[in-house]
Amino acid sequence: MKRLFNIEWNKMFYNTGTRIFIILYFVMIILMGITLPSIKPNMSGQVVDFIKFGALEFPVIWHNIAWLVGFGKFFLAIIVINNISNEYSFGTFKQNTIDGLSKTEFFGTKLLMNLILTLFSTFLVAAIVLSLGATFNDKFDVLNGIQFLGGYFIEIFAYVVFAMFLTFLLKKSTFAILSLIVLNIGESILKAVEYFVRFGKNEPINLEKTTFYTNFLPLNSNSKIVDYPPISITKLMTTGKLFDTSNVQWEYLAINVFYIILFLALSLFIIKKRDL
Incomplete structure (x- = not known):
C-alpha cells in the first residue's frame, strides 16, 4: 500500500494544476469555518444572526456544517477527474503498466488517493465542528x-467514486465534468417529472414524508444523505432556536454504499477490458 501511495502522491504533487486545486479546496473549507460565525445576512431589513438561532449548537452543528461543506464536493470531483484524465493525456497509465504496475494496482492507486482526500475532508469538517x-x-x-x-x-466518497467512474469511461476531463453536470440536471428534471405524473397540481398532504423514487438515483440520493437542515418556527417561538434536530437519511446512505461498490466494480472492469 505504501508503494501505491508513493506512486500516486508523486503524480499529484508534481502536477501543478492538481496541486493548486487540492490546496484551494482545503483552504476554502478552512476559510468557511473561520468566516461562518461572522456571516449575518440582511433579510428584509432585519439582520439574521444564525448563531443566536442555535446554528452552531450541538447536535445541529454537525448537520449544518456537514450540509454546508458538502457543496464543495463538486470541486473535489474536479480534482479527481483532472488527476485521472491526466493519466490518459500524458500516457502515464500506459507507461506505469509497461514498467510493471498491474491494472488492478493502478486502479488501487486512484482508489487509495480518493479515500485519503475524502478522509482529510472529513477530518477538516470534524475540526471545524x-x-x-x-x-x-x-x-x-x-x-x-x-x-x-x-x-x-x-456522501463525499460516493460522489468522487462516481466522478472517477465517469473519467475512466470517457477519458477526457471536459467530457467527464460536463457529464456530471448534465446528469445532475437530468436527475432533477426526472424528479420534477415524477412529481407532476404522480400528483399533478395537487400537492401531497405531507411533501417532506413523500417518497420520490427518483431520489434513489445516484446523484439525487447522494445529496439526500445529509439533507437540508430542518427548521422549526414553533421551536423558534418557544425556545428562540430555529434549527430542529434530525438524523442522517439512512436509506440514502445505504443506497450510496451500493453505488460505491457498483461504480468501483464498473471502473475496474473498464480498466481491465480497455486496451492501453
Missing part, C-alpha cells in the same frame, strides 16, 4: 449528532 462547538456551546456534547460526520464521509 469541534472548534466552533467549543466556542459557541456551554455544554460540549460532541457525540450528539456525530452521525452526520459518517454521513458526510459516505
